[in-house]
Amino acid sequence: VSREGAKGQEYNAMGGSPTDHVATIPFTRSLSGPFDYTPGVFDIRIKTSPDQVKTTIGKELALYTIIYAPMMMANDLPENYEGHPAFEYIKAVPTDWETTKVIDGKIGDYITIARQERKTDNWFVGAITDENPRGFQLALDFLKEGITYNATIYADGEDCHFVDNPTSYEIKNMEVTSTTTLDMNLAAGGGAAISLYPKN
Template sequence: IVNYEKQLDKSYKWYADLGIHSVKTGYAGGLPNGHNHHGQYNVRHYRKVVKTAAKYHTTLDVHEPIKDTGIRRTYPNMMTREGARGMEWNAWSEGNPPEHHVLLPFTRLLSGPMDYTPGIFDILYERAKKSPYRKKWNMKDSKDCRINSTLAKQIANWVILYSPLQMAADMIENYEGHPAFQFFRDFDADCDWSEALAGEPGEYVVIVRRAGDKYFLGAATNEDAREVTVKLDFLETDKTYRAVIYADGKEADWITNPTAYEIIEKQVTAEDILSVDMARGGGQAITFMPL
């Protein structure tokens, strides 16, 4: 951090001169002189970085940050941040349990956007574990690591875990030719309106967001399979929508069959009611596009 601050103004000016106005930073590891990530030392540092970035019209996505405090109201260039156990935690530990994703909307996300980096398709790291470069690190041998959700829930988390910037964080090879990647192409993270439709902390959650004339719904559950009935009265009443549903497959289960999914299309209106079926540790994502 000391080295970073010495170059701070020069670095952000250099980026701005190159036409680069978005920066992702990270602070993994220890801090100088025994300081911790949430102490006054880092509070002052983060504020200095945010102000410097604002000076050069640059937005920030910060990992290993201090907790969100509402600073975005003064400095809206503080676009999003991590600030809780995100996706990377699954790389070297027991991972985040299924209940984690349905607890965050009631806790961490109340303070502001979170760059969780959801959307992993190689749930069991089948491709990653074949790499000769993957080794034991931190707490756990890599052969024991995995994502504790279904594939459909990974897609749903793009809607549920709000961030105005979403990152397709998996290896490109795991997305190439995958039909479910179409959701990411259709999705717009810069939403104009959001509403929580149903949920209980640590149990399940259903959230819908609108961006322009499209709506996106995300639903997720904990370790229990669940069926939730959702009224579509949030849609505009004078329009018919093409709903593309990314759902858990009939035999999906976050432990035994996490990658089973299906894509269903239907036409719906604001008068319709959908039954959202979720497997254990699963979820469902829906794109509504006006016809």
């Protein structure tokens, strides 16, 4: 059972949480068990309000892997997902994990987590940052040796910014192995999500 116990996504429609809020949760509230945050907002500028959520599409996708919640949901309206290529990650990401590896992180600043889907060799990675853009290298050495994986990377676009252009994103497909290192670039307030499936 998931419980909230800290500010959830709905606070973003009431003035908003700072960008470092979800970069703090994995080190605090989430240590005590599943956390109900309800990520997945794509209507970041909020059509019915002058406010906007302090996030990006890439960050919202990454939160499905960063935040552990066996009862996850997509919190936006169906019409905001219809035909949206980035919705494929939400449809694919599981909620039941075999293995969790915290790759890197600093409380309130950034975190990168890789999780293996239970009873499969499928992996999912989420990386988020606070208001500062970040570049880093992601070694995929947690993958099984000798296997080639199909990776789909959902990342912030080059012109993405959580205030000025929060819905800019890009999707890349490539083949990777456990020896691959990816150059990752997170926009200010942004994030990235990666799905990794063994190649048939």
